[in-house]
Amino acid sequence: MFDQLFVHTPFPYLDESIDNLGRLRLAPEIYFTAQHLESIRGERKTLEHLAGRLQNYDLPCSFHGPFLDLSPAASDPGIAALTRARFLELFELARIFRPRVIVLHSGYERWRFSLNVNFWLEQSLAFWRPLVRQAESQGLLLTLENIFETTPGGLRMLFDEIDSAAFGGCFDVGHWHLFGKMDLSEWLGLLKKHILAFHLHDNRGRYDDHLAPGDGLINFMALKALAASHGIKALVHTFELHQRGELERGLKWFKDNGFLVG
Secondary structure, three states: OEOOEEEEEEHHHHHHHHHHHHHHOOEEEEEOOHHHHHHOOOOHHHHHHHHHHHHHOOOOOEEEOOOOOOOOOOOOHHHHHHHHHHHHHHHHHHHHHOOOEEEEEOOOOOOOOOOOHHHHHHHHHHHHHHHHHHHHHHOOEEEEEOOOOOOOHHHHHHHHHHOOOOEEEEEEHHHHHHHOOOOHHHHHHHHHHHEEEEEEOEOOOOOOOOEOOOOOOOOHHHHHHHHHHOOOOOOEEEEOOOOHHHHHHHHHHHHHOOOEOO
16 A cells, blocks of 8 residues: 555654664654744754754655634734745754645634535635645645544645645544545545545544554455546555554554555
8 A cells, every 4th residue: 555654753753763663664744833933933943953864864854734713714904814824834844854744734624614605615725726726736645634534525625726846635534534425435435536645543433542553443455446536646645643652553454454565
């Protein structure tokens, strides 16, 4: 299914994690909160040092941006501007780290938008178009991760309308398992040409546990088979584990079950 596994790595843990990631041949998906972004302003030498350490191990990386309090489809122009400014900080960091993919959140919550996906879409098109142009100019892929979406219809409309090879989806199987109201095959079929990345983690259907595969109720073998049958060729597959002590056990599971090849 893939030849390089990325792993969720909050920015404060990046420095101490690089040697172990290099030993295991795992690439970091560096997660930046707004607080992290505030703390590293003006720290270019430190950031260049970290990027250099990754290069020494010949490890790529990806980014996961902040999402708490942010709203890309906000009707309040001040909130939309703040959200855009936060995301543009990631594009500046990308000039140093050269991530393959930047993962962000769509901000759609059906009750908050009163089930009005068309309003969300209109606001989203205005928000994302300039950021997609920025991604294109920097040679980056910009992806939106499903969170509370019960179906992928809104995301499909957004990706179709903007129609850029640099813009697509990050399919999060854990969030689909918690919030999705559509069969996995149908969901993947609707988004197949737009899926550029995967987030892989397990849960038991009640909480966003971020467990290793096999510790919850998600059928990962079905996901593997369906991704192949739909011809999905994502560039980044991230093991989004929140229990750091389970990393090597999870890595073994991916290898033993034929997800990680080569």
